Amino acid sequence: MSALHAASLEPFETCSIRPPTENASLSFRLTRNCHWNRCAFCPVYKCGARFSRRSIDEVFADIDRAAALDDYLYERGIGFRVYTAADYARASGVAEEIRKARWEAGALDPAGHDEEPVEVSPRMRWFMQWFRDRPSIEDCVSQLVSWRIAGGATCFLGDSDGLFIMADVLCAVIERVRERFSSIRRFTVYGRTRSAARLRSPRELERMREAGLNRVHFGLESGSDRVLEAVRKGVTARDHIDGCRALREAGLSCSVYVMPGLGGAALSEEHARETARVLGLARPDYVRLRSLEIFPDSPLEEEFLSGRFVPCSEERVVREIRVMIDETEGEMEIASDSASNLLEIYGRLPEDRPAMLEEIDRYLALSPREKLEFSLRRRLDAFAGQYGGITDDIEEAMEPLLKNGRVDLSRADDALLSSLIALVRGKLMP
C-alpha cells in the first residue's frame, strides 16, 4: 500500500451522541446538532454547537471516506479473516501511519477534540472530552474497528432528529451506505415525536422503512404536558401518542426514552401517572429509563441553583418508576440501560411486571442508611463500568473510608455518603 494512498484518506463526521444500543454502530451525520436545542435538562448542544443542515453531497462524501478507510484497514490486515479485539492495537498503529502520511502531504487534521468551547465549567469540561464535533483519523479508525468487531451490521444516522429531513434524502443516504457497506442490516435514528406526527406523512415514514430504516428513538421524557412545557421540550403528550402510533403504522420499531425525576418534587406524582397513561396509548416497542441528572451549564441547573426547580430524592425517583411500571398498559419492553438509573429494571410488560415491582420494593424496604450505602455502591460500580476505573478525585474523596486497603462504608456518616454519591453521579454519562 503506497504512502500516497494513505495520504488521500480523510476523516468523516461521526455522531458522538447516540443511544447506548448504537455505541458500536457505524455513524454518519445527516445534520449537525439539534434544530430545537431548547430542552432545559439537555446539555448536549448548548455549549456553542449550532444546528446546521448538511447537503446530500457532504453526507455521501463522508460515506465514501468511511468506505475508503475501511478498505484500507482491511488491506493492511486489520480484520483479515475475522475481526477481533486484538485489531484495536494494530489499528491505532495504522491510524498513526495515515496521520503521518497526511501530514507529510500537507493535510491538516483535527486534533480529535472540539474547538475550545465558550466558557464551560470544569464539570462540563469533563463531559465534553468525550464529544467530537470534528473527529480525527484515529477516532474514525476506532469507530470502524469497533463496528466491525461488533459484527458490522448496524448504522446510526444522526444527529438529533433524523425525521426532520425529507424522506428522499434519508432514503438516498441509506441506499448509499448499503452500497458501500453491504453487511449493514439495521439503520436507526433519533427523532422527535412531533416530527413523526406532524412533519412526515405516513407515506414518507413507510418509504423510510422500505429503504431500510428499522427503528426510531424518541426522547419522550414525560407524558405530562405541564412537565413538557416546564422543561421546554416543545412537544405535547398528543405529539408523543401520535408520533409513536405513526411509526408503528409505518412498520417502524419505536423506542422511547423516559426521564424519571424530570417533574421535580412539585410535579413528581403527575409526571409518573401521565407518563404511564401516555405510554399505554402510544404503545412503543421499547421504553428506556434515563433518570434525570442536572447537568452543568444546562438551563435546568440555573433553575436548580435559583431554587425554582427542586429535584426529587433518589427514593422519590424510584417511586415514580414504580408507578410507571405498575400503571402502564400494553405490551412493551422496559430497559434500564443508562448509568443514570439507581436500579436495574429490565423486563417485558405485562408478564414481568410483578418481578420488576418486586425489585423496586426490595430497595424501598431498605432503611434510609441502607439506601445511601446501596446508592454509593451502585454509582461506583456504574462509574467503574463506564470509565474502566475511578478517577483521582473520587479516590481521594473515598480516602476516609479506606481500611486495610478496602472500602468500609461504616466509617462514613450520612452526610459524607451523600456527598460521595453526588460526586460520582455528577460524572456519570447518562
Ligand code: SF4
Ligand atoms: S430535542 Fe433532544 S437534543 Fe434537542 S435539546 Fe431536546 S433533548 Fe436535547
